[in-house]
Amino acid sequence: MTEAGQQFDVAIVGGGMAGASLALMLAHFCPQLSVALLEQRALPDASASVQLPSFDTRATAIAAGSLQLFQQLGLWSALREYCAPIQRIQVSDRGHSFGASLSTHTQQQASFQGMLGAVIENAALGPILHRALADTAVQLLAPARVSRVRMDSAGAHLNWSAAEQGFQYKLTTRLLVIADGVESPLCRQLGIEIDTVKYQQRALVTTVGLQRDHGGVAFERFTALGPMALLPLQQRQGRHRAALVWACPESEAVALFTLSEEERLLRLQENFGWRAGRFERAGALQGYPLSLSLAREQWRRNLVLVGNCAHFLHPVAGQGFNLTLRDCYALAQTLAGDQPAQGSKAELDRLRAYGRCRSFDQQLTVGFSDQIPSLFTSENPFQQVVRQMGLLGLTLVPPLRAEFVSQAAGFGL
Structure with a gap:
């Protein structure tokens, strides 16, 4: 003291x-x-070891540049045990044919040990930081x-x-x-x-079991009700798992909390689609109001x-x-x-x-x-064309794709 x-x-x-x-x-x-x-x-x-449940609620995507920084701090060997690598990012707009796929094969300059980043559950990350301290x-x-x-x-x-x-x-x-x-x-x-913009949305966070291995793919899926991210997690107790975050309207969030696990899985599957296979199980659901706050x-x-x-x-x-x-x-x-x-x-x-x-x-x-x-939830025809051209540009224009990945990976600045 x-x-x-x-x-x-x-x-x-x-x-x-x-x-x-x-x-x-x-x-x-x-x-x-x-x-x-x-x-x-x-x-x-x-002195305590990290104990994680099979289905936790919150996880953090750590960009390649951030992983490189943690390596400088001597933390990578401890983090690696709990991290699921991100080797590819799929960005798609539900209901439209265009999308973008970004991988380490084409973005080596924005990777860390063959990864664009990694996902770690907060229940593991916090204790690792404090043990190092x-x-x-x-x-x-x-x-x-x-x-x-x-x-x-x-x-x-x-x-x-x-x-x-x-x-x-x-x-x-x-x-x-x-x-x-x-x-x-x-x-x-x-x-x-503090300047605050309230989005009138809620971030729904859960962990889902997957029918098949995610293969190190992180999905960014833009649905009619808001963007949904599906982030790879390590297997636990023989189950393939992913962290799901869905930014959706308050009304949809309230409705999901009233559903059974089976009904909730069906609703999530309907909105996300089948690119990651079947959702087989859902963990506890938590919701957080979304806003932009800037000091x-x-x-x-x-x-x-x-x-x-x-x-x-x-x-x-x-x-x-x-x-x-x-x-x-x-x-x-x-x-x-x-x-x-x-x-x-x-x-x-x-x-x-x-x-x-x-x-x-x-x-x-x-x-x-x-x-x-707001761009990807807009029904405005002009904005729909803009976002589709953006996804097409990420697919077809290597310099644009490289700059986007470099920034997202934390190497841009």
Whole structure:
């Protein structure tokens, strides 16, 4: 337990996938910095093995560029055990003949060890990140609930309490990183405004059993009710499995929750089609309201936002976590090397440079994730022609296909 008033160079509030990944990068690329990671929930036991049910609900698609970064951090050997490779991506528009197929055979420059990416269940990814953190000099404070933050020219001053004891502690840091998710309490406390667009959709998430092996194929299927992604998962207990995410209207989501498993499978199969074979089983169904959230300020003097509190995207392209990893890498590289004097203009200039270097990638990724769903659900004949020409272009024009895959794989910037 830290003593009252302990000081750090960097304090990260939020120990989820974004905060934990940044802490690992700082430990690896910036060993000269003292780092604290505060998480309000208890962290997994670092000595415990990962136990996964056969049918979990949430998984993350990790792009090839992100896998390369995890390899730099020494995590690939641990991740590989739980990852299902993505060797091909099929993009299709239900009811239309054109589609696009992107594979490692034609996109070697955007692959990692023969993969365009990989899918890992969050129930495995989180413990792997936290076990790796236990082997670093990062000070892990959990459970730790931050009740108050005050900023001044010297940095940030945090009041936090340990849930099991209720004692109040103080912590001072030169740089505060907020990574506590959507609707961040700390962002509200600091007056950081969030622009939000509600899509009037819900992301339905489940795991389905497949009649046949998925063969490392990830599907992006645009249905009349919204985009549906089917992501390969590792076999478990002899079953072929895939993670299914469907962004559909609220009315459809409500209806699906009232159905039996057999009826639900039939409804999912009818909307997805048969490209992946028959759906044989469905796990628990969860639903999440969809919106686009963007913080108007992602950095201030002595302050940076990362993860979902900075930008929360539509899941259509699976780019949210990969964009966050690129943000975290850029921040770690910005902080590497000699430290400017505390409160100096050079210290502020470093954060300004970080903001500039991330601007284009964020605008491109956010814009793509925001516009694609509406384009592919539109009944407008002109937009239907545009999207079909886009899919045809991905199929027939190698430079266009290469650029698209490079960006999606995280190698574009």
